[in-house]
Amino acid sequence: MRLSLPDTLDREIIFKRLEKVLDPELDESILKLGFVKSIEAESGHLTIELHLPTYWCAPNFSYMMAEDTRRELLTVEGLHDVTVRLKDHFAAQTIEASVNAGKSFSEAFPDETSENLCQLSDLFLRKGYIRRQERLLQNLKNAGLSFEEIALLRIGDLYFENESCRIRRNNGRICDVGDAEVARQYFQRRAEINLDCSPTAPLIIDLRGNEVTAEGLEEYLIRARTVRVALQANGSFCTAVLAARKGKN
Amino acid sequence: MYKENGQEIFVVDGHMHFWDANPENWRNEYGEGWIRCFYDFHTALSPEEYVWPFEKYCKYGEDTLINDLFAEGYVDVAILNSTYLYEFYKNGFNTHQQNNAIKAKYPDRFILCGSFDPRAEEAGLDAFRQMMEDYPIQGLKLYTAEWRDGSKGWRLNDPWAYKYFELAEEVGVKNIHVHKGPTVYPLNRDAFDVADVDYAATDFPNLNFIIEHIGLPRLDDFCWIATQEKNVYAGMSVAMAFIHSRPRYFAEIVANLLFWLGEDKMIFGSDYAIWTPKWLIEKFMALELPDDIKEEYGVDITPEAKRKILGENVAGLYGIDLPIHREKLSQDEIGVKLAAGA
Incomplete structure (x- = not known):
């Protein structure tokens, strides 16, 4: 993992927050699974790059992880903006644009599915x-x-x-x-x-x-x-x- | 035929494909996406020496298939699981029409699956009858997650699906292979939910439902259903592929299937050309359950169980008389070639 964080940010807190982001199907943190590729921050803006197992990882699950990552990191003191990047994912553009704008999955993929992400996440x-x-x-x-x-x-x-x-x-x-x-x-x-x-x-x-x-x-x-x-x-x-x-x- | 200690094991590959994923056949980005997703599965779980270049993977052709299955792969009979995907592939991915080309050439080597899509409603019933008349269809392969005109899938217990099951009974197709497995981009994972199997299997007790890929990752839901329904079988392709890189996990899956369903309900499949049968079968024949798993589940995999899983179970479902069929196979073009080479 590539790390570039200013001293003003508490690394441990960042990792603690990421521990809470789970791959819903695997029930393990994305950190432990090795999905976090890099974390960089400058003047309160953090950019995190995720590398999911397959280029074709189902968009709903990818979305969940990207969304949770952003939500968790936004609670870190000293950060006012978080950008999530998906490395090598077929729907990276759509997911990044929507997650980083705070939109929901169904707003991002209106044609893709009728699924309710909350229900799905609850099941897992x-x-x-x-x-x-x-x-x-x-x-x-x-x-x-x-x-x-x-x-x-x-x-x-x-x-x-x-x-x-x-x-x-x-x-x-x-x-x-x-x-x-x-x-x-x-x-x-x-x-x-x-x-x-x-x-x-x-x-x-x-x-x-x-x-x-x-x-x-x-x-x-x-x-x-x-x-x-x-x-x-x-x-x-x-x-x-x-x-x-x-x-x- | 797998030979060991003077014993001959009749092998049926319960799930394989003869696909065309050449770039010329891609209708859109989904056609490319689909085959790249398969290729990821192929490279991730195959032993290194069995990994193909992507180009060959897109279209491997008849000679390769015959060699990989019958010459090198121990397979006697293979079940052609037709998959259409017209929204991703201009001529379809591996339709029964395409598959029939090799079925016609080697009629005793292949079991040809047709299909139906209940969303075609009334018009589809006529097409289904026509397919049954025009092609030597012995089984059906259903793909509940297939896209069609804006719909992202259907369920086995949809009212129109029942009309097709009734028709299948009427025309004498008994074996229904249903894809219930890992999500393949860009299909919706909801449509692979196994709950609908429960309804269809109860309401059509004379049909056999072979659940391909044992519902993975919904193995638990699949096991509860298969335990209750006499006519539900475990199609083991995809799960098989764990045998190389995740042998202990594979042993646990087998233990679960033996525990909940028993050895008479388990059916081998390679999912060729995602993986090739040769290494899967060699490793399966060498499989021993670890002692702690044997003890925990109270099951074991015996040579007899392996024989059933590798061929006898599904041969029974298709009414294949083994001695008679063996004799036929020894005399067809492939059998003669194999005998000459041996």
Whole structure:
């Protein structure tokens, strides 16, 4: 990534904001995915260049990422203007012109689709919730917790120490249940889709906010596993295509 | 025919193309866009030694196809998935008329798919009947995301689609291949949603619905539907291509299909010429599921399962009698050449 920022701007804040911009299908930040090609700023105007996996990346998803990038960066203190550039994308011109003028997707592509980007983005946020929850469930299982025990857990039974996630088991013992990041991402998404995040709420709830019983957990996990594998399809596809494109360039 | 340890495996390529994407055939920028998108898939997931130059990829011709499938690619019978795309290609991308040229030359080697578009309504029904009379159509390939006069797609449960399914039943076409896969620019991804399969499969229990590309990236939605509907099958092309660069991920997909659908409902396809069958089949025959995946899903891929997936399942759907068909193939032009070369 090429960086050219004046000292007056806080780099860390910029990266923090970009962490929040997700590829909706991959459920990972564009920063982590390596989509950010360059960031330059001068007298309060930042220009960011994104390199998406394929020249033909669906315009709606490309639009979402460009729009989110601009929105997030405009909240950074010291920036009054943000220009997003899409490198090597078939609809770069249209997307850039509209996103940078603050227009919506349907204004930019009136003939392209009847889709509502908010609904689409919501669908992926919800599938992403299941995926993140599945990772946490696997960690709990791997730590030796039974379904009965998992079903009884409340959010407050979980805490972080250093970069690990710990749990107070009902026998009073403390148990390490893997990387803190897994649980953090789960809670972050849980809050984003407005599910109860209070300490007394059950740790595992479904998308409707209902508790999952011990008897239901096994099947719930089997289904969650398939959702995860499904979500990884585009990720596997896009990263392979991106790698091939980078090799060619 | 794939031979291993004295065993012969009958191979059907459930999904392949004989396309013409030469620049002369591009109607507009979408024609170029489409084939470049395919080419990205090709270069991204093929082993390096199997990557073609773009020019060859646009139009590879009959000799290349025959060689890649039957001489080098172990394929015995191939299903020609006709794709029209007249709004992107002047003469169409690979229509049943174009495909019939090789079908006519090697009738036992190819299964020819026709198609319908319910948006043609009443007039299309007559055209459909005519197509069935004029061409040796054995299956249908449906493309719900195809553009037509300003419409960006249709659904399998549209009322007019049902009239076509009724007609398909009447004229005796049983196997319906439906493209439900990754978005290909410039098609609208909504139209690849798999929910409509559920309705059509329930309402037409005598038809078989082979969901090409297993609904990727909507594998989850596909699995729920396919588990409930007896007549829904997993067309594995595109998913197959992960076997080289993402082998563990491929193993997980296979484990999911085995778990939800079982080995009798899975169908191999290369999606040639996006990828070539030779390496896909060699790697598939060598595939072993990692122990942790086997344990987690409680499934395994046996030699018998591989045999079914590579050919027997879909041969069954098309009523191919294997011993009789093997005999026929050994005597056609390709079979004779192969025997002479062996």
